[in-house]
Amino acid sequence: MASSCFLRQILFSSLPTNLPSRSDPPSPPFPKNLSCSAHSTASLSISSIGRLTNSRRKLSEVRSMATEKGKEEKKRVEIFDTEENLAVELAKYTADLSDKYCKEKGAFTVVVSGGSLIKSLRKLVEIGQGGIFCWVDERVVPKHHEDSNYKLAYDAFLSKVPIPPGNVYAINESPSAEAAAEDYETCLKHLVKTGVLRVSESTGFPKFDLMLLGMGPDGHVASLFPGHGLCDEEKRWVASVTDSPKPPSERITFTFPVINSSACVALVVCGSGKAEAVEAALKKTGDVYLRVVFLLRRSLFGFLINRLVPSCNDRCFETCQCGWASPVCFLVCWVWFSPFGVLREAVL
Numbered sequence: 001m002a003s004s005c006f007l008r009q010i011l012f013s014s015l016p017t018n019l020p021s022r023s024d025p026p027s028p029p030f031p032k033n034l035s036c037s038a039h040s041t042a043s044l045s046i047s048s049i050g051r052l053t054n055s056r057r058k059l060s061e062v063r064s065m066a067t068e069k070g071k072e073e074k075k076r077v078e079i080f081d082t083e084e085n086l087a088v089e090l091a092k093y094t095a096d097l098s099d100k101y102c103k104e105k106g107a108f109t110v111v112v113s114g115g116s117l118i119k120s121l122r123k124l125v126e127i128g129q130g131g132i133f134c135w136v137d138e139r140v141v142p143k144h145h146e147d148s149n150y151k152l153a154y155d156a157f158l159s160k161v162p163i164p165p166g167n168v169y170a171i172n173e174s175p176s177a178e179a180a181a182e183d184y185e186t187c188l189k190h191l192v193k194t195g196v197l198r199v200s201e202s203t204g205f206p207k208f209d210l211m212l213l214g215m216g217p218d219g220h221v222a223s224l225f226p227g228h229g230l231c232d233e234e235k236r237w238v239a240s241v242t243d244s245p246k247p248p249s250e251r252i253t254f255t256f257p258v259i260n261s262s263a264c265v266a267l268v269v270c271g272s273g274k275a276e277a278v279e280a281a282l283k284k285t286g287d288v289y290l291r292v293v294f295l296l297r298r299s300l301f302g303f304l305i306n307r308l309v310p311s312c313n314d315r316c317f318e319t320c321q322c323g324w325a326s327p328v329c330f331l332v333c334w335v336w337f338s339p340f341g342v343l344r345e346a347v348l
């Protein structure tokens with residue numbers, strides 16, 4: 001099982017007790033040199049949507065669901081009793097993919113978002129030489145700023161693991177969103193040129209091994225917001241946003257062609273406030289305002305969603321509507337009990 005580069009030994013570990021406070025300024029490693037150069041055209045696309053009853057599903061089972069290129073891609077929904085189980089399984093999933101790609105090509109290119117996803121990545125406590133980290137979106141703020149997605153990840157796990165600083169690709173601090181987006185796209189092109197990052201043969205866009213994404217209550221993914229013209233972007237890899245409806249207004253974001261060219265995408269969603277968006281995402285048709293999620297559906301690997309604890313009953317729905325009062329009554333309660341809830345159809 002030994003691997004020279006991996007995100008292993010992360011399972012069932014506890015949350016580090018020495019996490020710094022968000023106010024601690026990070027000492028940001030900024031990328032320059034990379035040495036990995038191997039290539040692979042292997043791709044995973046997951047078929048089968050259904051119930052996952054065992055939160056310790058092994059990767060071999062996941063792999064058995066992989067389809068060959070060109071076959072219809074479907075999504076898989078995983079539902080967890082608690083956010084803790086979600087975090088453990090997310091770490092295992094990521095570690096297994098890391099092992100696979102590091103063995104195949106000596107590197108594992110992984111992209112993270114900001115937001116609540118980062119907390120659910122806390123089980124990633126050991127990251128080896130092969131992990132290459134990029135951000136699917138970033139706010140145009142200094143790296144030590146509270147709004148920085150880089151700082152969020154740095155404080156939560158990047159500062160805790162022995163990842164080479166040169167493997168961490170934060171955005172360059174730029175005076176404008178446009179300049180930052182251009183710079184980051186150049187950075188991606190450099191990774192492609194040096195053989196660290198593959199390019200999808202079918203789309204011509206960069207093909208990351210894994211994208212770990214969150215989703216906002218409005219259904220936004222990365223900094224692609226429902227109804228925003230950037231959702232239709234077909235050429236650029238990285239785009240600037242100057243009118244984000246969620247502050248801060250200046251951001252950069254990967255475009256959908258890049259996100260959808262990834263080998264694997266995990267959309268990690270927690271919280272009752274996102275139940276409506278989840279329901280819409282799982283429907284075959286839905287309100288146009290959630291079109292962002294539908295765009296992502298094209299290559300979505302799976303949702304990682306936590307659900308009611310077994311002892312919950314219909315009253316739990318009311319609890320969840322109160323917000324975060326009960327830490328175990330996350331998400332999907334509304335979806336689960338809604339007469340229109342497609343999630344129920346998906347998992348039963």
Ligand SMILES: O=C1O[C@H](COP(=O)(O)O)[C@@H](O)[C@H](O)[C@H]1O
Pocket residue numbers: 113114115116117137138139149213214215216217220221222223246
């Ligand atoms: O602004 C952002 O929001 C989304 C969702 O965040 P969450 O806290 O609701 O999970 C996040 O995925 C994105 O990276 C971030 O820039």
